[in-house]
């Protein structure tokens with residue numbers, strides 16, 4: 664599967680490919696010369712990994728450094744559940760049930776993880792295209808629709824007081840995390856003002872976030888990380904390295 668993730672206005676964005684054993688990114692302009700292999704690495708998720716403004720974007724941000732040295736932090740289905748717990752995607756008892764199911768059916772859990780990653784990359788491509796003013800692919804829209812509709816069916820409607828409220832049904836299977844991300848992309852992310860959807864401009868990052876700042880000028884996923892790194896690089900470039908590379 665190959666997914667174009669073009670973005671002239673932001674940065675020369677790579678293409679991404681999956682096959683059975685690895686995921687790789689290909690630079691869009693010189694495809695064969697820029698093959699960036701994604702390294703799947705162990706990562707303990709921390710609150711600082713949740714800066715997207717919605718857990719759907721935080722999920723897409725479980726690959727970091729897509730522009731230079733991509734690292735995929737979902738090294739197992741158990742890690743996906745660990746991520747979902749920190750994201751508060753489901754109540755804890757639901758996550759316990761998913762944990763048990765994954766232990767009982769490891770092959771099915773692995774398939775679900777692969778499905779989650781496929782959806783993650785299609786959705787990243789979809790949003791990266793929208794951010795850069797391009798049309799998302801029909802395939803990405805079709806997959807998003809599938810997951811969104813499946814996510815909708817995870818809710819029940821109840822009348823309380825004078826209004827209808829949505830309740831999570833509590834019924835889950837190994838693909839429920841993916842469905843909930845699809846639901847949130849449509850309901851929460853794509854309903855945000857498009858001009859507030861951003862990709863971090865920091866080096867080796869490419870995280871997505873919703874800019875909710877008052878002035879609407881947020882450029883970095885995290886000023887303390889990517890903002891300072893970019894400033895150090897500019898300083899290094901301006902001074903010709905006279906004072907050393909402060910970003911390292």
Ligand SMILES: [Zn+2]
Nearest residue numbers: 863868884889
């Ligand atoms: Zn960043």
